[in-house]
Amino acid sequence: MFSNSSIRATVDNLQTVLNAMPLPVIIKDRSHRIVVANDAACTFFGQPLEALLGSLDEQLPEEQRAVFWKVDNRVFATGEPNENEEVVTDAKGDVHVIVTRKRLIELDTKDGREPFILAILSDVTSIREAEARAAYLAEHDPLTGLSNRNRLTEKLSEAILGSGRSQTKIGFLLMDLDGFKQVNDRYGHVAGDELLRVIARRLSGQVRSGDMVSRIGGDEFCIIQAGVEQPSGAFALAQRLIRALEEPVIIGQTRASVSVSIGIALFPDDASGADELYNNADMALYAVKRSGGSSYLRFDHPPGGHDWPEWDVEKELRAAITHGDVSLAYQPLCGGMDSVIAGYEALARWTHPERGEISPDVFIPVAERTGIIRRLGAWILETACRDAATWPDNVRVSVNVSSAQLEDGQLAEAVRHALQASGLAPRRLELEIKESALIGATEMVTQTFSELKEIGVLLALDDFGGGTSSISSIQRMPFDRIKIDRSFVSNLDSDARSVAIIRAILAIGKELNLSVTAEGVEHESQRVALRHMGCPELQGFLLGRPEPLSSVNERAEQASRGKEAI
Numbered sequence: 001m002f003s004n005s006s007i008r009a010t011v012d013n014l015q016t017v018l019n020a021m022p023l024p025v026i027i028k029d030r031s032h033r034i035v036v037a038n039d040a041a042c043t044f045f046g047q048p049l050e051a052l053l054g055s056l057d058e059q060l061p062e063e064q065r066a067v068f069w070k071v072d073n074r075v076f077a078t079g080e081p082n083e084n085e086e087v088v089t090d091a092k093g094d095v096h097v098i099v100t101r102k103r104l105i106e107l108d109t110k111d112g113r114e115p116f117i118l119a120i121l122s123d124v125t126s127i128r129e130a131e132a133r134a135a136y137l138a139e140h141d142p143l144t145g146l147s148n149r150n151r152l153t154e155k156l157s158e159a160i161l162g163s164g165r166s167q168t169k170i171g172f173l174l175m176d177l178d179g180f181k182q183v184n185d186r187y188g189h190v191a192g193d194e195l196l197r198v199i200a201r202r203l204s205g206q207v208r209s210g211d212m213v214s215r216i217g218g219d220e221f222c223i224i225q226a227g228v229e230q231p232s233g234a235f236a237l238a239q240r241l242i243r244a245l246e247e248p249v250i251i252g253q254t255r256a257s258v259s260v261s262i263g264i265a266l267f268p269d270d271a272s273g274a275d276e277l278y279n280n281a282d283m284a285l286y287a288v289k290r291s292g293g294s295s296y297l298r299f300d301h302p303p304g305g306h307d308w309p310e311w312d313v314e315k316e317l318r319a320a321i322t323h324g325d326v327s328l329a330y331q332p333l334c335g336g337m338d339s340v341i342a343g344y345e346a347l348a349r350w351t352h353p354e355r356g357e358i359s360p361d362v363f364i365p366v367a368e369r370t371g372i373i374r375r376l377g378a379w380i381l382e383t384a385c386r387d388a389a390t391w392p393d394n395v396r397v398s399v400n401v402s403s404a405q406l407e408d409g410q411l412a413e414a415v416r417h418a419l420q421a422s423g424l425a426p427r428r429l430e431l432e433i434k435e436s437a438l439i440g441a442t443e444m445v446t447q448t449f450s451e452l453k454e455i456g457v458l459l460a461l462d463d464f465g466g467g468t469s470s471i472s473s474i475q476r477m478p479f480d481r482i483k484i485d486r487s488f489v490s491n492l493d494s495d496a497r498s499v500a501i502i503r504a505i506l507a508i509g510k511e512l513n514l515s516v517t518a519e520g521v522e523h524e525s526q527r528v529a530l531r532h533m534g535c536p537e538l539q540g541f542l543l544g545r546p547e548p549l550s551s552v553n554e555r556a557e558q559a560s561r562g563k564e565a566i
Contacts, residue, residue: 486520
């Protein structure tokens with residue numbers, strides 16, 4: 001290098017040249033001792049040159065030193081250059097990914113010509129991190145961290161192949177959030193994004209380690225479920241997901257509520273491949289959304305000439321009533337001041353042997369449109385009255401009645417029959433009517449109200465304030481109670497207008513001598529606020545979820561022994 005130059009070939013000049021290089025450079029002898037190092041190497045290893053020279057890589061952890069020496073020995077043995085990617089800890093304890101290029105060289109020494117290893121270290125940590133980030137983003141949703149559509153496609157194909165080998169079934173659950181657009185529009189995209197992150201965590205918390213949750217765009221998610229018995233596994237998971245998303249999400253000072261609609265398809269029962277499985281789950285999801293949402297359905301092949309799934313719901317609902325697959329659950333109605341149980345609301349539940357729990361939002365509208373509601377409603381009245389007859393005399397039962405029941409002229413007779421058959425006092429039966437059922441009410445509805453009042457049952461206006469004719473409804477019809485719409489209660493902590501509306505409803509109830517119940521009480525703060533406002537009765541998950549008759553009877557026994565019911 002120096003033969004035709006005025007530069008002298010000295011150790012100092014060599015050191016100066018090496019120090020000018022930005023990459024760490026070291027030269028090691030056969031015993032792995034460092035004999036030459038530049039400034040960049042001293043900085044990286046956190047050692048002055050005097051300490052680094054003659055060292056045996058003591059600055060490295062033992063496992064990293066073993067890797068270095070193994071490569072050194074290979075280069076010494078073969079004479080071939082080596083390029084190796086290694087993980088190295090620097091002087092600060094930070095871990096780096098290093099590409100080390102090593103080459104055998106021979107240098108003159110006082111003992112003659114000796115082999116040495118020249119090593120140049122390149123820090124590629126940022127490059128590898130960028131590559132890892134790109135690979136992660138290629139398969140994950142950047143907002144929620146869940147798998148994205150690309151990874152979903154791969155995982156679904158893998159699951160289908162595995163299913164064929166093991167002769168097991170795969171559950172595919174496609175989900176869409178109900179009410180997300182309203183949250184996004186009302187509170188903004190920042191709140192909407194945080195809501196999606198919370199939802200993603202809740203969904204992930206309901207699955208097993210072998211299942212995969214994906215976000216595939218907007219407010220649409222899906223889950224691949226394998227290795228469990230189907231369809232019961234998918235139905236049980238869908239029920240857990242619906243319950244998990246029922247709880248409002250706190251975002252800053254805002255409480256946002258959404259629910260979820262779920263379409264289910266199974267492989268190989270409902271599809272022969274990934275695309276068909278997705279499409280069929282999407283059809284089931286669309287059916288749930290069309291029927292009101294906040295429920296789940298499994299894909300079913302529609303019979304020719306019929307609109308799936310409405311025709312199917314009608315047929316199978318008739319069979320469910322006949323076979324006893326419809327039951328009642330009871331949700332407590334509690335005193336606002338003391339939380340003592342004043343009654344229970346009877347809620348219809350349909351457990352399908354293959355589709356699992358079918359939401360009332362799915363089957364009640366079908367029952368109303370097809371006339372099944374007369375038969376179903378009569379059964380609900382008879383069952384609720386019979387069950388309530390065994391409760392303490394101060395506990396009432398509330399039963400929902402639809403506009404179709406009000407219009408058909410048979411409701412009063414059905415009520416008389418249920419009371420006579422059960423022996424329940426009329427004052428202990430309360431019929432709940434949504435104010436939407438009174439829009440455009442006919443003379444038959446007015447006559448039905450009069451007949452019901454003659455019987456002596458109580459009448460409650462449900463979802464008060466949520467419609468368009470609330471004041472006129474309580475003016476025209478002989479109601480005994482108004483139930484405050486849950487939308488006002490859910491915003492009680494964050495919306496001063498909701499507080500003002502609730503106060504106004506309570507004042508109306510007091511002036512008109514109407515009892516008042518607040519629906520949708522889910523948090524202690526809501527109960528405290530309503531109690532301070534003097535709300536006489538509360539209902540919601542905080543006070544109790546819908547439960548079977550056996551639980552109601554057990555609660556009654558505890559209360560009779562002097563134990564607290566709530």
